[in-house]
Amino acid sequence: MCGVLLSLLLLLHITSLRHKGLTTDELLHYQYGDRASHSSPRRTGVTDSSTMPFSALHTMTSQSPAIVANNSGLSVDKSWIAQIKRGRYATIALSLILAAYVFTWCYQLYGRQAALLSLSLYVFDPNFLAHGQLVTADLPAALMITIALYHFWQFLKLGGKERALLSATTLGLSQLAKYSCVYLYPDICVDRRDLSTLHDTSRTCHVQLARQLDLLATPLVPCCSAPSQE
Secondary structure, three states, X not given: OHXXXXXXXXXXXXXXXXXXXXXXXXXXXXHHHHHHHOOOOOOOOHHHOOOOHHHXXXXXXXXXXXXXXXXXXXXXXXXXXXXXXXXXXXXXHHHHHHHHHHHHHHHHHHOHHHHHHHHHHHHOOHHHHHHOOOOOOHHHHHHHHHHHHHHHHHHHHHOOHHHHHHHHHHHHHHOOOOHHHHHHHHHHHXXXXXXXXXXXXXXXXXXXXXXXXXXXXXXXXXXHOOOOOO
């Protein structure tokens, strides 16, 4: 049943691509992703101040088949519109990954029936259906917030150095998706009180987690800095 729902979600996304025009900010996100993928993540002003490095995924998804086509001697549409439409497949892939996390997390909490219900609500949610194909920061942010919280929950529940490192890594990567992901830091700090009930090993791992968060936050500061003027 889970595979059926995921296949249905993929089918809904792909079939609706033909009828969906470009939104006003997709071009800004894609162009920033193009600059970021070429090691030049500069923002040009206020209009693209909300763009984030995660947009490079859309650019790489769009340009990879174009490179293969050029090497094979095939023609490919290189217009911005065509590139954005190809880049949308990256968002579809992220949407499927988010669906898998929704099912997995709910399954571990409440069992199979509840997990299928949660996945069904996700698959048919109008908001996710609308944003699950767009070259914007909304779906990547939803995915990274879910992943970061899920792995932090796993660390709180089971402890371990590997889970501490994975939680810290996903938290750091989430900051590349959208500015609002910074609120994960105070959320996780509030949840620290839950660690008082865990065994000593978990407490030691929490100290290691805090150190990892500091290490990961430092290099992310330039990525989330104010827009630079060219």
